Each structure stands twice: as structure tokens, then as C-alpha cells.
Amino acid sequence: MQAPGPDEELLLELLNSRPVFDGVERDRFADDGELREWSRAHGGSGSAPEAELLRLTRDRLQDVVRGAAEPASLAQALDGVSRVPELDENGVTWQQSAPPDSRLAARLVLAWAHIQEHLPGRLRPCGNDECRLFLLDLSNANRARWCSMATCGNRMKARRHYRRSRAR
Numbered sequence: 001m002q003a004p005g006p007d008e009e010l011l012l013e014l015l016n017s018r019p020v021f022d023g024v025e026r027d028r029f030a031d032d033g034e035l036r037e038w039s040r041a042h043g044g045s046g047s048a049p050e051a052e053l054l055r056l057t058r059d060r061l062q063d064v065v066r067g068a069a070e071p072a073s074l075a076q077a078l079d080g081v082s083r084v085p086e087l088d089e090n091g092v093t094w095q096q097s098a099p100p101d102s103r104l105a106a107r108l109v110l111a112w113a114h115i116q117e118h119l120p121g122r123l124r125p126c127g128n129d130e131c132r133l134f135l136l137d138l139s140n141a142n143r144a145r146w147c148s149m150a151t152c153g154n155r156m157k158a159r160r161h162y163r164r165s166r167a168r
């Protein structure tokens with residue numbers, strides 16, 4: 001199994017930017033400044049329209065991964081994006097071009113598409129229904145259910161144990 005590429009990690013960061021603590025969502029990207037800083041650190045433009053597109057793309061990607069929306073709902077992130085083959089001494093390399101404000105959103109949607117194609121079913125929501133995080137399971141067994149064994153895994157085990165001991 002291959003290690004996640006840099007864009008897969010970026011995609012997980014985006015998907016996991018709305019964690020829930022004690023039943024309350026904390027949107028890491030609710031603040032324009034934080035989102036724009038994150039975007040600039042990853043090659044984005046850091047503009048206000050980009051921030052809007054990134055939030056929209058994130059929320060739609062979350063729905064698509066949860067099976068609650070169709071991939072077509074991601075279309076806006078790929079608006080104006082094209083790939084052109086260029087010949088060089090190694091053969092063909094693909095030059096991607098995108099409007100500056102969609103560059104990062106397009107990369108994230110393409111990272112999702114890459115996982116769909118090469119690692120189908122491995123990007124999924126955490127099995128704890130009170131958790132809003134996602135996981136990318138790269139293990140051979142492909143049986144991971146929790147975003148993290150330390151938090152959700154142990155919590156769900158404790159809950160099952162509690163139910164069992166109450167049933168007795």
C-alpha cells in the first residue's frame with residue numbers, strides 16, 4: 001500500500017477542519033484570516049473569493065465522501081481548469097492551468113478523484129456518529145473504522161462495553 005501523497009494529506013486537513021468537541025463544532029476555517037493563511041501556505045492565492053470557494057468545496061467534498069451528494073456538486077472547483085500535454089526530453093508532462101482563485105480548490109478535488117480511482121472506498125467518515133472527521137485507510141486489511149484509535153476507537157469500545165454490562 002502506498003503512502004499518502006502530499007495532496008491526500010492536504011485533502012484530509014481540509015475535510016477534517018470542522019471537528020466536533022463535546023457536541024460543538026469548531027470550524028477551523030470559519031475565520032477568513034486562518035483560512036487564507038492555510039491557503040497561502042499551500043500555494044493558494046489567499047484571496048477572499050478563494051476562501052469562499054474553498055469553504056464551499058470542503059462542505060461539498062464532505063457530503064460526497066459521506067454519500068450525501070453527487071460528485072457533480074464539485075464542479076465549481078474545476079471551472080476553468082485545464083491540463084495540456086507538453087513534450088520534453090522525458091516524454092509528456094501535463095501542465096495544469098487554473099484561475100488563481102480555483103487553483104487550490106481544484107487540486108483538492110483532483111486529490112479526491114485520485115483516491116476514488118486508485119484507492120476506492122478507503123476515504124471514509126469516522127465510524128463514531130458523534131465525530132465529524134474522516135480517515136484514509138492505507139492498511140492492508142482496510143478495516144479501520146475510527147479517525148483515531150486513541151479518541152474515537154476507545155470511546156466506542158467503552159460505549160459497547162457499557163451497553164453490554166447494562167444488558168447483563
Ligand SMILES: [Zn+2]
Nearest residue numbers: 126131147152
Ligand atoms: Zn472520529
